[in-house]
Amino acid sequence: MTDTLDIADTLVAGIEAGERRVLARLITLLESTRTDHRATATAALDRLLPRTGGAVRCGLSGPPGVGKSTFVEALGRRLTGAGQTVAVLAVDASSRRSGGSILGDKTRMPTLARDPHAFIRPSPASATLGGVARGTRDAVLACEAFGFDVVLVETVGVGQSEVAVADVVDTFVLLVAAGAGDELQGIKRGIMELADVVAVTKADGEQVAAADRAVADHRVAVHLLRRRHPGWEPPVLACSAVTGGGIAEVWAAATAHHALLAGDGTLDRRRAEQATAALWAEVRDRLVGDLLDHPAVVAARPDVESRVDAGELTPTGAADELLRAFRGA
Known part of the structure; x- marks a missing residue:
């Protein structure tokens, strides 16, 4: 017990001092399946709770190949360029047979990985339902305690991952590819209902016309769905991580949604419900x-x-x- 408290003391002091290696260690312990690791990390995180709650928690998901990591890097660079600090929790695919995972998000976000105002943490999804790794919620809290302004949670787009990520964030951005009809057919109604913002990616070059059609089709679909919050109809916007076009507009929509929730008390209620769940x-x-x-x-x-x-x-x-x-x- 003494060792656990001593290590927890070190973790708390390191987080308060802004030591990134300590943040990485804390998240590693939070994700561990070892009881002693979890006990140590939980003891530290409990003490850090007063420092949490100040970040914008934004989830991003979508089908494989939609360009999630490319979008996240473009968005992250824009945010750090505007003076904000950003943590990216990228939940990676794992093999159910071997338990191994690719964990290649730093490779897919090379510029953001070198940004001193950004922190990228790949986490193996393992067998957790929906691909959101056990401990992701605690990792969000750890990043908030560290002082990041924005925490982005990027998940594998397989089955229930969108449902799982929506349970740990404030605002959920669904990424879809230009191509309209085929993509719309493949997106389940339940997933569309979770989206607070829909972003049609790869709207550049020869794909501009297809992106415009996809935006129109998804706007119709969104309009027909039940709204998650009164007074907010999820906007559908086109963007390109290559040119940077539309990235600012997507983030402006996400922050407008977050401000709406904060303004009427929904944000606090939603976070409390998520914590209880x-x-x-x-x-x-x-x-x-x-x-x-x-x-x-x-x-x-x-x-x-x-x-x-x-x-x-x-x-x-x-x-x-x-x-x-x-x-x-």
Whole structure:
């Protein structure tokens, strides 16, 4: 316990002193699956909570190939050029077989990675639902405690990742590629309903006309959807990370949405609801982990699973058996 508190003291002091290597270490501990690492990081973060809450938390997601990293670099450079500090939490794809991840975001954002006013942190998504790594919410808080003005969370665009990122940010920007009809067909209604801003990327060169059509089509789609917040219809804007065109307008829309939430109290309520949801998600994760590690469950699991596979036992009946083993009944 003493070691945990001593390390937590060092982490807190380092964050307060603006030491980036300490921020990186804190996030590493927050993402760790080791109990002692998590305990140390949590002790530090609990003490840093009064320093959090001041950043604009913005999530960015979209299908693979839409140019998320290129967009983030262009946006990040514009923000740092305007005197703001930016943290980028780039949740990377992981292999379910090997557990390895590409973690190449610093390579994909070479200029921003060298910017002294920016901090890029790639995190493996592992098997967490939706691709948002366990600990991403805590990493956002760590970056806020460090003093960053803006925290961008970029996620893999696979299935439920958009839903997951929307649960840890204030404003959600959905990136879609120029091409209109085909892309619109592939975007689920639920994901479109989460978007606070829609940005049509790669609106340059020969793609300008296609981008204009995509903007028109997505505006129609957005207009027909249920609004997340009264008085705010998500704008659909074209942009190009190559030319820089439209990047400022997309960010202006994102900050206008953030200001609207802050102005009527919705921002505080949303963050409180997100924190409570994260609490129970953590409880569920830990309970499942405890169950899977329980000796009686470990012993019973192979037989139970084989009977389910053979059609001799229903999943519900199998769950009952494992839970009885866990409870010692």
